[in-house]
Amino acid sequence: MKKAFILIDIQNDYFPGGRFELNQPEAAAQNAKRALDYFRKKGLPVFHVQHINTKAEALFFSADTVGVNINSLVSPLPGERVIIKNTPDSFFNTDLLPLLNELAIEQLVICGMMSHMCVDTTVRSAKRLGFAIELLSDACTTRDLLWENTPVPAELVHTVFMAALQNSFADVKDTMTFIKSDS
DSSP: EEHHHEEEEEEEGGGGTTTTTSSHHHHHHHHHHHHHHHHHHHHHOEEEEEEEEEEOOOOSBBBGGGGGGGGGGGOOTTTEEEEEESSSSSTTTSSSHHHHTTTTTOOEEEEEEEEEIIHHHHHHHHHTTTTTTEEEEEEEEOOOETTTTTOOOOOHHHHHHHHHHTTTTTTEEEEEEEEEEEO
């Protein structure tokens, strides 16, 4: 089955000093880099998804800011596609699906930021579109949330979303397990 790697929103605003810091983004990005190096070594297609917020009042990912840039740990190389999106869904109003279809891709390996938002939305869309999906849990992260005045720690948010996606939408595994099983 022909596969491609999709890295979602691993952008500077999510890192220390950025406008919307997540929980341990460096650790997630290091795992994303391991998977990225693996895909590059194998010569398999790589797609970087970059969220650019088009709202004037945007809190983060504003165009023409350092924060909107893809983090240097996973910077695209020449020839690797960068998909620009403006919503949580990497497929909505982007050229991602036509590019995947052009390459006859059937399986996606996905990672990125935020687990509960753009990663979740993209995985569910990919499944609806008929792709087989492997989701790299340790190459994703999110942030603390607040529900009805109750803090929900990022680790719990992440765990719940990985559990919700497991089986019905994706084969969720850590990066090293994926690399070992794919070799």
